[in-house]
Amino acid sequence: MKPAPFEYHAPDTLEEALELKAQHGDEGKALAGGQSLIPAMNFRVAQPTLLIDLNRIGELRYIRKNGVLHIGAMTQQSHAERDPLVAKHAPLLHEAIPNIAHPQIRNRGTIGGSLAHADPAAELPVVATALNTRFRAQSAKGDRWIEAKAFFAGLFTNSMQPDELLVGIAFPEMAERTGYAFVELARRHGDYAMAGLAALVTLNEEGTIKESRLVYLNVGDGPVDAVTACASLIGKKPGDAAFKEAAQIASQKDMEPFGNLHASADYQRHLSAVLTERALAKAYERVKAA
Amino acid sequence: MASKHPISVTINGKNFEHEVEPRLLLADYIRHDVELTGTHVGCEHGVCGACTILMDGKAVRSCIMLAVQADGHEITTVEGLAESEEKLHPIQQAFWEAHGLQCGFCTPGILMTLVPYLQENKTPSEQDVREAISGNLCRCTGYQHIVDATLLAAKTMQAAK
Ligand SMILES: Cc1cc2nc3c(=O)[nH]c(=O)nc-3n(C[C@H](O)[C@H](O)[C@H](O)COP(=O)(O)OP(=O)(O)OC[C@H]3O[C@@H](n4cnc5c(N)ncnc54)[C@H](O)[C@@H]3O)c2cc1C
Ligand code: FES
Ligand code: FES
Numbered sequence: 001m002k003p004a005p006f007e008y009h010a011p012d013t014l015e016e017a018l019e020l021k022a023q024h025g026d027e028g029k030a031l032a033g034g035q036s037l038i039p040a041m042n043f044r045v046a047q048p049t050l051l052i053d054l055n056r057i058g059e060l061r062y063i064r065k066n067g068v069l070h071i072g073a074m075t076q077q078s079h080a081e082r083d084p085l086v087a088k089h090a091p092l093l094h095e096a097i098p099n100i101a102h103p104q105i106r107n108r109g110t111i112g113g114s115l116a117h118a119d120p121a122a123e124l125p126v127v128a129t130a131l132n133t134r135f136r137a138q139s140a141k142g143d144r145w146i147e148a149k150a151f152f153a154g155l156f157t158n159s160m161q162p163d164e165l166l167v168g169i170a171f172p173e174m175a176e177r178t179g180y181a182f183v184e185l186a187r188r189h190g191d192y193a194m195a196g197l198a199a200l201v202t203l204n205e206e207g208t209i210k211e212s213r214l215v216y217l218n219v220g221d222g223p224v225d226a227v228t229a230c231a232s233l234i235g236k237k238p239g240d241a242a243f244k245e246a247a248q249i250a251s252q253k254d255m256e257p258f259g260n261l262h263a264s265a266d267y268q269r270h271l272s273a274v275l276t277e278r279a280l281a282k283a284y285e286r287v288k289a290a
Numbered sequence: 291m292a293s294k295h296p297i298s299v300t301i302n303g304k305n306f307e308h309e310v311e312p313r314l315l316l317a318d319y320i321r322h323d324v325e326l327t328g329t330h331v332g333c334e335h336g337v338c339g340a341c342t343i344l345m346d347g348k349a350v351r352s353c354i355m356l357a358v359q360a361d362g363h364e365i366t367t368v369e370g371l372a373e374s375e376e377k378l379h380p381i382q383q384a385f386w387e388a389h390g391l392q393c394g395f396c397t398p399g400i401l402m403t404l405v406p407y408l409q410e411n412k413t414p415s416e417q418d419v420r421e422a423i424s425g426n427l428c429r430c431t432g433y434q435h436i437v438d439a440t441l442l443a444a445k446t447m448q449a450a451k
Contacts (some may be wrong), residue, residue, distance in 0.1 A: 001334065005292040008312030008358055038354040039335035042315075051312065055359060078348075102425025104403060105336060107348045108355065189424040 003041035010053040014060060014138070017165060020052050022140040025162035028052050032074060032113030035105050060112070060167060065089060069171040073112025078103065080111055090171040092131060092198055096123045096182040102190040112166045115151070118158050121192045121218040125152055127182065129223040130198040130215040133171050137164040145170075152222040177210075178202040179287030181279040184217065185271055187262060193217060194263040195271035199279035201238065203287055209233045209242070214250055214276060219257040219268055226254035229276075238284045240277075247276035297361040301326065302370030310357045317341040319357035320367060328368040328398050332427070339426030342399035343367050349403050368398035371405070380450065381405060381443040390439030392430035400426045400436060408444055416441065 009028075011017045020028050029048035031037060032055075040046035054060060060074035069089040071080060080086050081097040100106055100114065100123050114124040115135070127133075128148045135146040137160045146159060153159040160166065174180060184196025200213040212233045214226040229250035236242040251273035259265035294309040301324055308323055320329050320343070332338035334353045341353040344366040371379040378386065381404055391397045400423055407422045408414070414422065419440045420433070428436060 002315065002318075003313040005311070005313055007292050008295065008356070010358070034354055034356070034359075035336060035351075038315075038356070041313075042334050042354070053359065102339070103407070103422070104339065104342055104349045104351055104425050107350050189421050 001042050001044060003038070004044055004047045006048055007050045008053065009050065010056050012056050014057055014165075014167065015140075017052055017054060017057060018138060018140040018163075020050075021163045021165055024050055024052075030054055030116070030165055032116070033076070033105075033109035034113075035101070035109040036113065036117050036119070054165070068173060071111050071169050071171065073110065073116075073166045073168055075111050077106035077109045077111060077114065081106060089173060090131065092174070092180040092182055092200070093124075093127050093171060095180070096127045096198065099123050099182070099184055099186070099193065099196070105190075111169060115169065116158055116160070116166045118152050118154075118156050118222065120155060120220060120222050123182070123184070123193075123196070123217065126196070126198050126215045126217045126223045128169070128171075129225060130200055130213045131171055131174070133169055135166060136168040136170070137161070138167045139163040139165075143167070149225075155221045174200065175202050177205075177287055177290075179283035179285065179290070181282035181286070183275045183279040183282065185275060194260075195219065195257075195268050195275055197272065197275055197279055199276070199283045201233075201280060201283040201287060203238065207238070209236050209238055212246075212280075214246070214254075214279075216250070216255060216272055218260075219255040219272060224255050226250035226276075228253045238280075240281075243277050243280040243284075246280065247273040250276050295358045295361070297358055299357075299360045299362075300364045302366055308357075312356060312358050314357040315353055316343075316355040316357045316360055317352035319360070320352060320365070323357075326367050326369050330395055330398055332395070337427070338396075338399075339403065340396055340399040342402040342426070344402055344406065347406060349406050366402070366405075368401055371401060379405075380447050381408065381440075384443035384446060385436075385439045388439035388442045389435045390431070391436075396426055396428040396430075400428070404440055404443070408440070408447060412444065412448060414441070414444055 028050045031051045031053040060072045062072040087094045133148045135151045179201045181199045184193035186193045197216045202210045204210045212230045216224040229246040251269040257265040257268035298307045330340040332340035336354045343352045
């Protein structure tokens with residue numbers, strides 16, 4: 001199908017875009033890569049009356065290390081995928097990006113667009129939650145930082161105000177002695193995953209687990225933080241036994257998968273458990289090697 | 291009725307100027323206004339890959355982009371690949387020789403996906419090629435001949451250097 005009619009603005013500066021947002025609020029929808037929004041408009045699931053195309057705003061496209069790693073909201077996913085700063089300072093993000101759709105989609109799709117979209121099946125919200133990423137929201141009146149936990153507000157919902165735009169994302173460095181892994185399972189390379197997670201494991205100096213983070217996609221209405229499973233790992237000796245136990249706790253207690261056409265809720269729990277063991281083992285291998 | 295926007299786009303080296311409604315999809319603009327019907331439209335939501343074109347040298351889906359967004363950009367469609375009527379692009383030639391197509395519906399999108407891919411990856415493995423075309427659906431070939439053709443293209447392009 002084709003989109004319903006709408007008005008279109010493509011401002012050259014952030015200031016103009018924020019002015020339009022101030023005037024039109026939710027009626028003025030930001031167009032980033034369009035890789036989620038335009039399909040929704042083609043289906044007429046989305047019928048915005050005004051699109052504010054952010055693609056001409058060069059100042060929203062950057063990757064720089066300034067204390068922590070900062071990525072501009074309009075940075076293309078394919079650009080971040082190849083960027084050496086991302087590989088070095090946010091290796092978890094680097095490992096996750098190739099799992100997003102196909103190269104043709106990542107050539108248009110943006111880091112900020114995927115995060116603002118808040119799709120529970122998407123990779124980036126999970127990575128952002130695991131890394132305690134911070135989001136910079138700006139309006140014509142000023143700007144503020146939002147913590148990852150507060151940014152994702154349910155199915156396809158973020159906590160920004162109608163007059164705000166997401167302008168940048170800050171990825172904090174991982175703690176010392178931390179291993180990471182992003183693992184998922186999709187039916188075909190590039191499809192939305194049936195299950196998957198981002199894992200972080202931090203060791204104490206003597207080699208026991210200091211803390212860990214397990215955040216899952218597609219098993220709830222947003223990124224699912226397996227806090228019970230992570231608590232079970234604290235103080236444990238890393239290895240198959242501890243990882244297996246955490247995988248069982250995460251998949252049975254920490255998540256409420258809905259199930260879908262390709263995977264029932266039980267199967268999603270099973271996959272999540274299997275992938276948890278793999279992710280923890282991979283994260284542990286990496287911290288040992290470092 | 292939404293207001294129209296003037297656009298100026300270079301397609302296969304030629305400049306085109308039109309007035310377009312914002313909701314006109316780039317794929318439809320290329321097919322209906324510019325009348326280059328080599329770019330195919332299968333699903334209109336980014337899944338099948340039939341509409342893949344190059345924008346500023348990068349493979350993108352033209353069904354989930356607006357024509358107004360192409361203003362000031364350079365586009366290559368499948369019609370822009372062959373040097374002349376007689377001389378095909380080496381990837382097209384390889385698809386011909388290794389039977390990389392049957393009905394041909396998916397072919398333009400697959401070719402436009404592979405052109406930048408083979409520029410970046412000169413000696414791909416079979417697995418690499420399967421991953422590279424994972425965003426393009428083909429209902430006819432079962433993919434084997436597409437993979438064979440791509441590997442052949444990589445080989446002939448290397449040999450030509
Ligand atoms: C075939 C296909 C397969 C896909 N597979 C995957 C996959 O496996 N995993 C995955 O994660 N994604 C997948 N996607 C989605 C893709 O990653 C999108 O790029 C992404 O979800 C949205 O990013 P975008 O830049 O295209 O945003 P858009 O589609 O332009 O915008 C998405 C939403 O976010 C809002 N928005 C965008 N930017 C801002 C901003 N700066 N401030 C405020 N609001 C903003 C828009 O208004 C809109 O509501 C797939 C898409 C397709 C077509
Ligand atoms: S028609 Fe564009 S991806 Fe199917
Ligand atoms: S050759 Fe018919 S769809 Fe691919």
